[in-house]
Amino acid sequence: MKKKLIKVHPSDNVAVALENLKEGETIDFDGEEIKILVDTKAKHKIALEGFDTESRIIMYGVLVGKANRKILKGEVLTINNVNHQSEKVIKKTATIGWESPNIEKWKNKTFLGYHREDGQVGTANVWLFFPLVFCENRNVEILKDVFEKELLNQKSNKHRLLLRSLIHGEEFNEKETESQRILDNVEVKFITHQAGCGGIRQDAESLAKLLAGYVNNPNVAGCTVLSLGCQNLQIQIFKDALEQINPNIKKPILIYEQQKMGTVDKMLEVIIKESFDAIKEANKIQRKPALLSKLKIGLECGGSDGFSGISANPVLGHVSDLLVALKGTAVLSEFPELCGVEQELVNRCVEEDKANKFLDLMKAFEKSVVDAGSGFDMNPSPGNIKDGLITDAMKSAGAAKKAGTSPIVDVLDYGEYIAKSGLNLLCTPGNDVESTTAMAGSGANIILFTTGLGTPTGNPVVPVIKVSSNTQLAEKMPDIIDFDAGSIIKGNSTIEEMGENLMELIVEVASGKIRTKAMQLHQNDFIPWRRGVSL
Known part of the structure; x- marks a missing residue:
C-alpha cells in the first residue's frame, strides 16, 4: 500500500503528507489510525497527537515550533496555529561521532579538471572581467557585448529575432540564434555589481575579499579588473585582500584605472588588446x-x-x-x-x-x-x-x-x-x-x-x-x-x-x-x- 504520511525522525510528533489528503479519510500510520480533520495539501504537516497551547512541535528530532492554540490529532499545522520556536544554545556540550559511508566505488575515481599552480583544480576555465566599483559597470557591459559577440560568434538573441519576425511578418527561425565559440577551451565571463563606494569602508573591504576569492577560485584562469580611481574600494585594498588569500598567486591579473588612462575609447582599446592576448594563453590550458x-x-x-x-x-x-x-x-x-x-x-x-x-x-x-x-x-x-x-x-x-x-x-x-x-x-x-x-x-x-x-x-x-x-x-x-x-x-x-x-x-x-x-x-x-x- 502506498504511504500517505512520513515521519522523518522517531521522536517527531508531526508527519508530512506525501500526497493531498481529504477531510474525513482515515490513515493507518505506525500502527494507529489518524483521521484527517481538514483537507491537507501534500508537503504540509499533520499533528500525530493532540497539542495544548505552548506544546512543543518536534520535527527532524528537534524543536521547530510551539502551538499557539489547541491543535487536535489529525489537524494540519499552519502559520495560524503554530509559532516559530527553537532551542537556545550557549556552548558545545558533546562531540558527535561519525560513521563514514563506503567509498570503495569512488576512491580511485577521477574527473578532468584544470590544474592550477597552487594545487587547486578547477571544474571550469574562466577569464573573468569585473569592476571594483559600480561606476565601471557600463564599461564592463561594453566589453561583454564585444567579447561575447566576437569570441562566441554570437548571433541575435532568439527573443529579439522572434519580435523582429512579428514586426515584419516573417517566419521565426531559431537556428539563426546558434553560436559557435572561437576559443573552445576558455569561457569569458563578466560581473557587475552596485557596490565599491558610497557605503561604509568595511563593505568595500568585504567586497575586496569576495572579488579576491573569485580570482583565487580554481575555476578562474585570470582576470581583467576595472577601477575608476576615486572609489572606496581602491586597487591596493583589492591587492591586499588577494595577498591575504594567496600571497603566491601566479594567475595573470590585468588592472586598469580609468582616471589615469584618459578617454573611455583609449582605455577600452588597451583592455581589449591585452585581455585578448591573455585569454588566448588561458585557452591553452587543458583538462587533466x-x-x-x-x-x-x-x-x-x-x-x-x-x-x-x-x-x-x-x-x-x-x-x-x-x-x-x-x-x-x-x-x-x-x-x-x-x-x-x-x-x-x-x-x-x-x-x-x-x-x-x-x-x-x-x-x-x-x-x-x-x-x-x-x-x-x-x-x-x-x-x-x-x-x-x-x-x-x-x-x-x-x-x-x-x-x-x-x-x-x-x-x-x-x-x-x-x-x-x-x-x-x-x-x-x-x-x-x-x-x-x-x-x-x-x-x-x-x-x-x-x-x-x-x-x-x-x-x-x-x-x-x-x-x-x-x-x-x-x-x-x-x-x-x-x-x-x-x-x-x-x-x-x-x-x-x-x-x-x-x-x-x-x-x-x-x-x-x-x-x-x-x-x-x-x-x-x-x-x-x-x-x-x-x-
Missing part, C-alpha cells in the same frame, strides 16, 4: 585527471518546499558525506537557515574554538536582524509557507540535512577562503544568490542547489547543479532542473541511491562533459552581501 578530493562543493537550497528536507537535501547530505570521506570539501552556508539546529552543528565541530566562532557569528547575525526590526522567524518566504515550511526552525532543520553527518572542520565568516578539506560552515544570508555568490568567493568549484518550487539562478564561475525535491517540478521546469530526487518521495529510490547517482552527474559536470541548465541559460548571477549602511 584529478582525484575527487580536489572537489569543493557548495551546498545550497532555494525555493524550498515541504519535501526538500526529506528528499533533495538529504541526497546532498549523502554526497557531502561521500566527498568528505574522500578527503574532499563541502560548504554549508545560509546561517539564518541554521536557526534551531545550532546544538547539533556545534557538537559536530571538531574544535571548540570553531564551535564558539559559529555561535558568535549566529548571535551577531541575529542581533543585526533584530536591530533592523525583523527576526529569523520571518525567514520563510511566502512560497516556503505555501508549500509547508511554516516556521524558520522547520525550514532550518530540513536545510541542514544538506550537510550530512560528518564532522565540521572549520567555520568561515563571509569572505574567508576555504583552508581545510572536510565540512565547512560559511556565514552568509539566506538569500540564494548572495549565498551562492559567497560560496564561489570562498573557493567552491561546484555548487549543488536544491529546490522544490523552481529557482532560475547560476554563477559566473562555478557550475550550479539544480536538484529537484519532487518530480512534478522536474517535469514542469525541465529547462532549469538537472537532477530529480522526487523518486524518494514516491518510495522508488533511497537517499543513498540518489546520492550515488548525483555523484556520477557531478563528475560529468566537473569534467566538462555536461553543461548544467544554468550554464546553458547563461545564468551568471552575482550579488555581494552589504552588511553595513549607505553613507
Whole structure:
C-alpha cells in the first residue's frame, strides 16, 4: 500500500503528507489510525497527537515550533496555529561521532579538471572581467557585448529575432540564434555589481575579499579588473585582500584605472588588446585527471518546499558525506537557515574554538536582524509557507540535512577562503544568490542547489547543479532542473541511491562533459552581501 504520511525522525510528533489528503479519510500510520480533520495539501504537516497551547512541535528530532492554540490529532499545522520556536544554545556540550559511508566505488575515481599552480583544480576555465566599483559597470557591459559577440560568434538573441519576425511578418527561425565559440577551451565571463563606494569602508573591504576569492577560485584562469580611481574600494585594498588569500598567486591579473588612462575609447582599446592576448594563453590550458578530493562543493537550497528536507537535501547530505570521506570539501552556508539546529552543528565541530566562532557569528547575525526590526522567524518566504515550511526552525532543520553527518572542520565568516578539506560552515544570508555568490568567493568549484518550487539562478564561475525535491517540478521546469530526487518521495529510490547517482552527474559536470541548465541559460548571477549602511 502506498504511504500517505512520513515521519522523518522517531521522536517527531508531526508527519508530512506525501500526497493531498481529504477531510474525513482515515490513515493507518505506525500502527494507529489518524483521521484527517481538514483537507491537507501534500508537503504540509499533520499533528500525530493532540497539542495544548505552548506544546512543543518536534520535527527532524528537534524543536521547530510551539502551538499557539489547541491543535487536535489529525489537524494540519499552519502559520495560524503554530509559532516559530527553537532551542537556545550557549556552548558545545558533546562531540558527535561519525560513521563514514563506503567509498570503495569512488576512491580511485577521477574527473578532468584544470590544474592550477597552487594545487587547486578547477571544474571550469574562466577569464573573468569585473569592476571594483559600480561606476565601471557600463564599461564592463561594453566589453561583454564585444567579447561575447566576437569570441562566441554570437548571433541575435532568439527573443529579439522572434519580435523582429512579428514586426515584419516573417517566419521565426531559431537556428539563426546558434553560436559557435572561437576559443573552445576558455569561457569569458563578466560581473557587475552596485557596490565599491558610497557605503561604509568595511563593505568595500568585504567586497575586496569576495572579488579576491573569485580570482583565487580554481575555476578562474585570470582576470581583467576595472577601477575608476576615486572609489572606496581602491586597487591596493583589492591587492591586499588577494595577498591575504594567496600571497603566491601566479594567475595573470590585468588592472586598469580609468582616471589615469584618459578617454573611455583609449582605455577600452588597451583592455581589449591585452585581455585578448591573455585569454588566448588561458585557452591553452587543458583538462587533466584529478582525484575527487580536489572537489569543493557548495551546498545550497532555494525555493524550498515541504519535501526538500526529506528528499533533495538529504541526497546532498549523502554526497557531502561521500566527498568528505574522500578527503574532499563541502560548504554549508545560509546561517539564518541554521536557526534551531545550532546544538547539533556545534557538537559536530571538531574544535571548540570553531564551535564558539559559529555561535558568535549566529548571535551577531541575529542581533543585526533584530536591530533592523525583523527576526529569523520571518525567514520563510511566502512560497516556503505555501508549500509547508511554516516556521524558520522547520525550514532550518530540513536545510541542514544538506550537510550530512560528518564532522565540521572549520567555520568561515563571509569572505574567508576555504583552508581545510572536510565540512565547512560559511556565514552568509539566506538569500540564494548572495549565498551562492559567497560560496564561489570562498573557493567552491561546484555548487549543488536544491529546490522544490523552481529557482532560475547560476554563477559566473562555478557550475550550479539544480536538484529537484519532487518530480512534478522536474517535469514542469525541465529547462532549469538537472537532477530529480522526487523518486524518494514516491518510495522508488533511497537517499543513498540518489546520492550515488548525483555523484556520477557531478563528475560529468566537473569534467566538462555536461553543461548544467544554468550554464546553458547563461545564468551568471552575482550579488555581494552589504552588511553595513549607505553613507
